[in-house]
Amino acid sequence: MFEAAELGRKISREEFDAMAPVLRTELLDLQQRLREADFPVIIVFGGVDGAGKNETANLLNEWMDPRWIVTRAYGRPSDEEADRPEYWRYWRDLPPKGKIGMFLSSWYHRPLLDRVHGVISVPEMDEMLERIVHFEKALADEGALIIKFWMHLSEKAQKKRLKKLEDDPLTAWQVTEVDWQHFKMYDKFVGTAERLIRHTSKGHAQWHLVEGADPRYRSAVVLNTLKEAILKHFDEREAVKKVAAELKKPAKSKKIEKPKALASQPSILSSLDMTQTVExxxxxxxxxxxxxxxxxxxxxxxxxxxxxxxxxxxxxxxxxxxxxxxxxxxxxxxxxxxxxxxxxxxxxxxxxxxxxxxxxxxxxxxxxxxxxxxxxxxxxxxxxxxxxxxxxxxxxxxxxxxxxxxxxxxxxxxxxxxxxxxxxxxxxxxxxxxxxxxxxxxxxxxxxxxxxxxxxxxxxxxxxxxxxxxxxxxxxxxxxxxxxxxxxxxxxxxxxxxxxxxxxxx
Amino acid sequence: MFEAAELGRKISREEFDAMAPVLRTELLDLQQRLREADFPVIIVFGGVDGAGKNETANLLNEWMDPRWIVTRAYGRPSDEEADRPEYWRYWRDLPPKGKIGMFLSSWYHRPLLDRVHGVISVPEMDEMLERIVHFEKALADEGALIIKFWMHLSEKAQKKRLKKLEDDPLTAWQVTEVDWQHFKMYDKFVGTAERLIRHTSKGHAQWHLVEGADPRYRSAVVLNTLKEAILKHFDEREAVKKVAAELKKPAKSKKIEKPKALASQPSILSSLDMTQTVExxxxxxxxxxxxxxxxxxxxxxxxxxxxxxxxxxxxxxxxxxxxxxxxxxxxxxxxxxxxxxxxxxxxxxxxxxxxxxxxxxxxxxxxxxxxxxxxxxxxxxxxxxxxxxxxxxxxxxxxxxxxxxxxxxxxxxxxxxxxxxxxxxxxxxxxxxxxxxxxxxxxxxxxxxxxxxxxxxxxxxxxxxxxxxxxxxxxxxxxxxxxxxxxxxxxxxxxxxxxxxxxxxx
Structure with a gap:
C-alpha cells in the first residue's frame, strides 16, 4: 500500500508559487460558500511523525479563514472526559454545519498506538476500528463531509529527516530519544497503519494516502484534494435534496395493504396484560x-x-x-x-x-x-x-x-x-x-x-x-x-x- | 443576627398539611409561568450542617417539576475547571431564562470555609465577598432573580441533633469525627457567617435567615419566601419593561449640545499619530x-x-x-x-x-x-x-x-x-x-x-x-x-x- 507514497514526488518552488494563489482564492471562496452550507467538514490527519501533519494543518489555518476552523488534538483524557464514554470528547468537539473541524490525533490515535505497543490484540483493534466506521458513517449519513489524510514517509526518508535535524545545532533539540524509539518501531507502525486504513477507508470517509517527504508536494495534494472533495460534496448534497423532494411526493400507486391474516397478529405491545395493578x-x-x-x-x-x-x-x-x-x-x-x-x-x-x-x-x-x-x-x-x-x-x-x-x-x-x-x-x-x-x-x-x-x-x-x-x-x-x-x-x-x-x- | 433564628419556631403537622397542597399548586403554576419568563431564578443555600439545606433542596425538586430545575453542588474543581478562572464553573452552570438553578455549596463555599480554617485573612475574605457582590449584581442587573437562604441551627440544637443521630444505631454512621470537629468550630463558623451575610445581603440578592431546627417550619418558610419572591419579580420585570419603553420614546426637549470649546478638544483616538509606518x-x-x-x-x-x-x-x-x-x-x-x-x-x-x-x-x-x-x-x-x-x-x-x-x-x-x-x-x-x-x-x-x-x-x-x-x-x-x-x-x-x-x- 505505502509504496504508492514512496515515489519521491516533488513540486518545484516555481510550480508551487504559480499554483498557490489560485488554489488559495478558491479555498477561501469555498469557505465562504460553506458558511451557508447544511453540513460540516471533518478533516482527519494521521500518519508518520514528520510527514507533515502539523505543518499541513497550520498551512490550512494560514490559507483559509481560521475563524471558521476548529482544530483539535487529544492527549490524556481530562478527568471530565474520563468520566464519560470514550467518544464523548470527540462528540463535544464536532464542528457544526458550515464549519471545518480539523483533527490531529483523533479517534484513530488509541487503536493505532495501543496495537503498536502491544496493549491490545488484533481483534481488539479491529473492534475499535469497527466503532470508528460506525461513528463516521453516522456523521456522513447526516451530511458531514469526512476527509482523511494519511501522511507517509518511507523508512529511509524518516531516517534522513531525523539525521538532518540532529546535525543542525539549531534544530538538534527537536530530536529526542522517543523519536528514535518510534523509528525503531517503524515496521510495526506501518504494518498496523495499513490494517487500520484498510478497515476504515469507506466510501463515505476515504483515506487519502499522501507522500509526505516534500512539503510543497504534500501541501498541494492535501489542499487540492480538499477543494475537490468540498466541491463534489456540494453537488452531492444538491442531488440528495432533489431525491428527497421526489420521495416526498405522494406515490401514484395504491397504498400497500397487508393481508388481514398478517395484520391481526399480536404485537409486542398488544401482548401486555394491561389489567395488572397493585393497590x-x-x-x-x-x-x-x-x-x-x-x-x-x-x-x-x-x-x-x-x-x-x-x-x-x-x-x-x-x-x-x-x-x-x-x-x-x-x-x-x-x-x-x-x-x-x-x-x-x-x-x-x-x-x-x-x-x-x-x-x-x-x-x-x-x-x-x-x-x-x-x-x-x-x-x-x-x-x-x-x-x-x-x-x-x-x-x-x-x-x-x-x-x-x-x-x-x-x-x-x-x-x-x-x-x-x-x-x-x-x-x-x-x-x-x-x-x-x-x-x-x-x-x-x-x-x-x-x-x-x-x-x-x-x-x-x-x-x-x-x-x-x-x-x-x-x-x-x-x-x-x-x-x-x-x-x-x-x-x-x-x-x-x-x-x-x-x-x-x- | 442569628438570635432571630433560634426562637424554636415550629409548625404542627396539621397546620403544614393544611397549607401544603395550596402552596404546592401555586409553586407548580408559577413554574409554568416561569417557563415563558425572560429571567432565570437562582436559589443559593448556605448555612450550618444539619439545618436542612439538602432536605429543602430535595423538597423543592419533589414539589416542583424537576425538569425545569438545575441543582448543583461543588467539590474540588475538576482539572478542566482548575485551568480557568474560579468562577468559570459557576458561569457554565447558570440556569437559562425560564429555569431555576439551585446551588448547594456555591460561590460562598470557599470564602467561608477558607476563613474558618484560617487559610485566608479577613481582608482576603472581604475581597472574595466583594467579587460575589459584583457577580450577583451583574446577574441581577440583567434580570435574574436571586434568592439566598441561610439555614441556621443554634449550638444547642446542633449538639442535640448530633447526639440524637449517634444514639440511634440506625443513624449513628451518619455522624463522623469531622462532624464533631465542625461542631467545635461552631462559634468561629457562625461569626464568619455573620460577616459574610452582612457583606453580601444586597437589595438585588438578599439573604433570608431560616430557623432550621423544625423541618416543617423551615420548609414552609423557604417555599413561601420563594413563591413571594417570584411573584414580586414578575411584577418588577413588568414595571422595568414599561420604564424601558418610556425611555425609548424620543425626548421632547432639544438635543443637548456641547459648547464648541469642549467638543473640539483632542480625544484619545484623535491624538494618535496616524502617519507612522514601517516598510x-x-x-x-x-x-x-x-x-x-x-x-x-x-x-x-x-x-x-x-x-x-x-x-x-x-x-x-x-x-x-x-x-x-x-x-x-x-x-x-x-x-x-x-x-x-x-x-x-x-x-x-x-x-x-x-x-x-x-x-x-x-x-x-x-x-x-x-x-x-x-x-x-x-x-x-x-x-x-x-x-x-x-x-x-x-x-x-x-x-x-x-x-x-x-x-x-x-x-x-x-x-x-x-x-x-x-x-x-x-x-x-x-x-x-x-x-x-x-x-x-x-x-x-x-x-x-x-x-x-x-x-x-x-x-x-x-x-x-x-x-x-x-x-x-x-x-x-x-x-x-x-x-x-x-x-x-x-x-x-x-x-x-x-x-x-x-x-x-x-
Whole structure:
C-alpha cells in the first residue's frame, strides 16, 4: 500500500508559487460558500511523525479563514472526559454545519498506538476500528463531509529527516530519544497503519494516502484534494435534496395493504396484560421497599463512580412525569438531573441529531434522567415526517451504537416504555381538561397525536424490536395502573444498579 | 443576627398539611409561568450542617417539576475547571431564562470555609465577598432573580441533633469525627457567617435567615419566601419593561449640545499619530524577529500552563483578520482558537451577555483569540440601541470584573483597538468592492456603520477611558499602515508573554 507514497514526488518552488494563489482564492471562496452550507467538514490527519501533519494543518489555518476552523488534538483524557464514554470528547468537539473541524490525533490515535505497543490484540483493534466506521458513517449519513489524510514517509526518508535535524545545532533539540524509539518501531507502525486504513477507508470517509517527504508536494495534494472533495460534496448534497423532494411526493400507486391474516397478529405491545395493578397497603409497602433500596444502591453507585442513565418514553398522559418524580424523591437533588427533551436549540440543530444527547451525559456517579430521548427520531420524527424514512431507518443502528458505548463505559442504562391503552388515555385527557392546575398539560397536539394512535403503535413496536438489545433492553411498563408502573420502574432501576455493582465488585 | 433564628419556631403537622397542597399548586403554576419568563431564578443555600439545606433542596425538586430545575453542588474543581478562572464553573452552570438553578455549596463555599480554617485573612475574605457582590449584581442587573437562604441551627440544637443521630444505631454512621470537629468550630463558623451575610445581603440578592431546627417550619418558610419572591419579580420585570419603553420614546426637549470649546478638544483616538509606518526590508526584519519571539514564548507559556486571551476590536476594514492570521502563522494550529463573535445563538441569548465569552475560555496553555468580543456591548449595541443605556453603562464595570478574573487566574490578556482614519477606511472599502475575492467582505452594513463614524468614535473613546485598566490595558494600534499594525500587535503580545513568564518564574 505505502509504496504508492514512496515515489519521491516533488513540486518545484516555481510550480508551487504559480499554483498557490489560485488554489488559495478558491479555498477561501469555498469557505465562504460553506458558511451557508447544511453540513460540516471533518478533516482527519494521521500518519508518520514528520510527514507533515502539523505543518499541513497550520498551512490550512494560514490559507483559509481560521475563524471558521476548529482544530483539535487529544492527549490524556481530562478527568471530565474520563468520566464519560470514550467518544464523548470527540462528540463535544464536532464542528457544526458550515464549519471545518480539523483533527490531529483523533479517534484513530488509541487503536493505532495501543496495537503498536502491544496493549491490545488484533481483534481488539479491529473492534475499535469497527466503532470508528460506525461513528463516521453516522456523521456522513447526516451530511458531514469526512476527509482523511494519511501522511507517509518511507523508512529511509524518516531516517534522513531525523539525521538532518540532529546535525543542525539549531534544530538538534527537536530530536529526542522517543523519536528514535518510534523509528525503531517503524515496521510495526506501518504494518498496523495499513490494517487500520484498510478497515476504515469507506466510501463515505476515504483515506487519502499522501507522500509526505516534500512539503510543497504534500501541501498541494492535501489542499487540492480538499477543494475537490468540498466541491463534489456540494453537488452531492444538491442531488440528495432533489431525491428527497421526489420521495416526498405522494406515490401514484395504491397504498400497500397487508393481508388481514398478517395484520391481526399480536404485537409486542398488544401482548401486555394491561389489567395488572397493585393497590392500597400492598402498593405502599412495595413502593417504600423499592425507594429504600434505591436510596442505598444509588449512594453506593455514586461512591464507586457508576453513572446511571434512565430513558422514559411513553404515550402522552402515560404518567412519565409522575413516575420520574416518585423516583427522584429517593435521590439527593445534587446527584441527579432530569433532562426534558423538547425541540432542539439552534446550536443543536447544527449538529448530528445524537449530539444533543451526548452533551448531557453526566460526570461519574450521577443519575441522568431523560424525559423523552433520542428515540424521538424513530417515534415522533418518523410518524410526523420530520425526518426522511432513510434517516429514521438507520437511526436504530446508530442508537444501538450509542447505547453500547454508554454501557461499555460502565454506566447503568434503563429504558422504559410507559404503556397505556387508548381508552385509558382518553379518560386521562378528559380528566386533565377538568382539573384547573392540570389544564396546561393538555394541548391540541395531544389530541392530534391521539388520532394517529395506530401509526405510533407500529413505530413503538418497531422500536422495541430493533433496539431492545441484550446490553440495553427495553422495559415495557403496564401503566394503566399508575401505582404498578411506579413500583415496576423503581424495581427495574434497583435490579440494574444491583447487577452493575455486583459486576463492578466481581 | 442569628438570635432571630433560634426562637424554636415550629409548625404542627396539621397546620403544614393544611397549607401544603395550596402552596404546592401555586409553586407548580408559577413554574409554568416561569417557563415563558425572560429571567432565570437562582436559589443559593448556605448555612450550618444539619439545618436542612439538602432536605429543602430535595423538597423543592419533589414539589416542583424537576425538569425545569438545575441543582448543583461543588467539590474540588475538576482539572478542566482548575485551568480557568474560579468562577468559570459557576458561569457554565447558570440556569437559562425560564429555569431555576439551585446551588448547594456555591460561590460562598470557599470564602467561608477558607476563613474558618484560617487559610485566608479577613481582608482576603472581604475581597472574595466583594467579587460575589459584583457577580450577583451583574446577574441581577440583567434580570435574574436571586434568592439566598441561610439555614441556621443554634449550638444547642446542633449538639442535640448530633447526639440524637449517634444514639440511634440506625443513624449513628451518619455522624463522623469531622462532624464533631465542625461542631467545635461552631462559634468561629457562625461569626464568619455573620460577616459574610452582612457583606453580601444586597437589595438585588438578599439573604433570608431560616430557623432550621423544625423541618416543617423551615420548609414552609423557604417555599413561601420563594413563591413571594417570584411573584414580586414578575411584577418588577413588568414595571422595568414599561420604564424601558418610556425611555425609548424620543425626548421632547432639544438635543443637548456641547459648547464648541469642549467638543473640539483632542480625544484619545484623535491624538494618535496616524502617519507612522514601517516598510520594506525593515518590516520584513521586524516581523520575522517578532514571529520568532512569539513562537518561542508561546511554547514556553504552553509548558507552564499559561493561557493567553487576545481581544481584537477595530473599525471595519481596519485589518483585524489579516493581523490575526499573521499572528496565528507563528502558532501551532492545535494550540490556538479564533473565536469570531457574531450575533449570539439562542442558547446564548437565554443567558447573561458575558456567558458566551466565559464559555470560550480555554484550557491551560492555549491561545484564545477573540475577533470582536464582549466590547460589542459598549460599541455596536450601544450605538445601534440593541441594549438599554443603563445596560451598556454598567457593562464597563462588569467587563472590568471579568477581565480582572482572567488576569488573576494567571492568563495573559491583551486588547487591541485597530484604528484607521475615515479616509483610509473609504479607500479600503472602494478597493474591496473592486477585488473579486474580497467582495463578500463588504456589506451594506459596513456603509451604514460608516455613516455613524462620529458616534462610534465617541463610544470607542469612552470604552478606552473606562476599561483601559492597569491589569488589562488597551493597546491602540495605528493601523493606517497594515505592516506597522502587524508588528505592533506581535510585539505587544510578546512583551506581555515575557512579562507573565518572568512573573511566573519569580
Amino acid at each position: 392500597g397497603e400492598e402498593y405502599n409497602r412495595q413502593i417504600q421497599e423499592q425507594r429504600g433500596r434505591l436510596s442505598q444502591l444509588y449512594r453506593k453507585a455514586k461512591e464507586r463512580g457508576v453513572s446511571t442513565v434512565l430513558v422514559f418514553e411513553g404515550w402522552d398522559a402515560a404518567g412519565k412525569g409522575g413516575t420520574i418524580r416518585r423516583m427522584t424523591n429517593a435521590l439527593n437533588a445534587r446527584d441527579y438531573q432530569v433532562i426534558p427533551i423538547a425541540a432542539p436549540t439552534e446550536e443543536e440543530r447544527a449538529q448530528h441529531y445524537l449530539w444533543r444527547f451526548w452533551r448531557h451525559l453526566s460526570r461519574a456517579g450521577r443519575v441522568t434522567i431523560f424525559d423523552r430521548s433520542w428515540y424521538g427520531r424513530v417515534l415522533v420524527e418518523r410518524v410526523e415526517g420530520f425526518c426522511t424514512e432513510e434517516a429514521w431507518r438507520r437511526a436504530y443502528g446508530e442508537i444501538n451504537d450509542f447505547e453500547e458505548q454508554i454501557v461499555e463505559a460502565g454506566h447503568v442504562l434503563c429504558k422504559f416504555w410507559l404503556h397505556i391503552t387508548a381508552e385509558e388515555q382518553l379518560a386521562r385527557f378528559n380528566q386533565r381538561s377538568e382539573i384547573e392546575y392540570k389544564k396546561w398539560k393538555l394541548t391540541d397536539e395531544d389530541w392530534r397525536n391521539r388520532e394517529k394512535w395506530d401509526v405510533y403503535e407500529a413505530a413503538v413496536n418497531d422500536m422495541v424490536e430493533k433496539t431492545s438489545t441484550g446490553l440495553a433492553p427495553w422495559t415495557l411498563v403496564e401503566a394503566n395502573s399508575k401505582s404498578l408502573a411506579r413500583v415496576k420502574v423503581l424495581r427495574t432501576v434497583c435490579d440494574s444498579l444491583e447487577a452493575a455493582l455486583r459486576k463492578k465488585r466481581g | 520594506g526590508e525593515e518590516y520584513n526584519r521586524q516581523i520575522q524577529e517578532q514571529r520568532g519571539r512569539l513562537s518561542q514564548l508561546y511554547r514556553k507559556a504552553k509548558e507552564r500552563g499559561v493561557s493567553t486571551v487576545l481581544v481584537f476590536e477595530g473599525w471595519d476594514a481596519a485589518g483585524k483578520g489579516g493581523t490575526i492570521r499573521r499572528m496565528t502563522n507563528a502558532l501551532n494550529a492545535r494550540d490556538y482558537q479564533v473565536i469570531p463573535i457574531a450575533a449570539p445563538t439562542e442558547e446564548e441569548r437565554a443567558q447573561h451577555y458575558l456567558w458566551r465569552f466565559w464559555r470560550h475560555l480555554s484550557r491551560a496553555g492555549r491561545v484564545t483569540i477573540f475577533d470582536r468580543s464582549w466590547y460589542g456591548r459598549v460599541l455596536v449595541e450601544r450605538v445601534e440601541g440593541f441594549c438599554t443605556e443603563e445596560a451598556w453603562r454598567r457593562a464597563y464595570g462588569e467587563i472590568n470584573d471579568f477581565e480582572e478574573q482572567i488576569v488573576e487566574a494567571g492568563h495573559v490578556l491583551c486588547k487591541f483597538w485597530l484604528h484607521i482614519t475615515a479616509e483610509e477606511q473609504l479607500a479600503r472599502f472602494n478597493q474591496r468592492s473592486e477585488i473579486e475575492y474580497k467582495k463578500w467582505k463588504l456589506t451594506d452594513e459596513d456603509w451604514r456603520n460608516r455613516e455613524k463614524w462620529d458616534v462610534y468614535e465617541a463610544a470607542v473613546n469612552d470604552m478606552v477611558e473606562k476599561t483601559s485598566t492597569g491589569l488589562a490595558p488597551w493597546t491602540l494600534v495605528e493601523a493606517n499602515s497594515k505592516s506597522l499594525a502587524r508588528v505592533k500587535v506581535l510585539r505587544t503580545v510578546c512583551d506581555s508573554l515575557e512579562a507573565a513568564l518572568r512573573k511566573k518564574r519569580g
